[in-house]
Amino acid sequence: MRINVDRDICCGAGMCVLTAPDIFDQSEEDGLVVLLRQPEAAEADAAREATQLCPSGAISVADEED
Template sequence: MKVFVDEDRCCGAGSCVLVAPDVFDQRDEDGVVVLLEDRPADHLHAAVREAAGVCPAAAITLDGTA
């Protein structure tokens, strides 16, 4: 799995950080998503998929083939 984030779309809700804190964080100054791991370990895939699904701005996309 390869994870992509669109910082321009991010609204800083923080849902991704709550669901997958090993993969996502937020910048202190504006709350925009920070991708910590673009190729997360297999055991994190379910949480990353959930994070992408709950993102209100649809700023997280996944490529399951990479």
């Protein structure tokens, strides 16, 4: 799994941070999403939930094949 964020369409709602705070943060300057790191396998569900809860669609998941 690979997470991608598009700060150009982020609205700063913060649902990603509330759902997966070890993966996402918000910039202090503009409140937009910041990807802290790619999720580990055990965090996949939380990362997918954050993607689904994002009101602007600024977060996407790409499944990587081994």
